[in-house]
Amino acid sequence: MDDFSSISLLSLAMLVGCYVAGTIPLAVNFSEEKLKLVTVLGAGLLCGTALAVIIPEGVHALYEEMLEGISSFNLS
Template identity: 95%
Template sequence: MDDFSSISLLSVAMLVGCYVAGSIPLAVNFSEEKLKLITVLGAGLLCGTALAVIIPEGVHALYEEILEGKVKQSRVYRVSFP
């Protein structure tokens, strides 16, 4: 399976999963207290994902760019004229 097909398949699976998970609270009658609990759970899941995945990826990308810049600068040859 090529890269485009696998990314497309994963995107469609995520779309369906998010739609189903988002429509569950709308389809079921929850009390006010249970609805607050579900909201807090969703917010915690979002923050946990950001802390565990997204922020480290961004920091890694920044450091990778900085390190590549230092490597490129150190490879510059200096030519001196007599």
């Protein structure tokens, strides 16, 4: 399977999963308190996932930039 097909398949799987997960709170009648709890847990999950992806990517980018700067400094 080529790269485009794998990314397309993973994107489609994420689309379906997110849609199903997003419709669960709409299909179930929650009390006001439980709806707030679901909202807070969803926001926490979203923020935690974003931080788990963004922070390592940022550190990796900074580390690569630092290594490129050191290698170009040594060459001159």
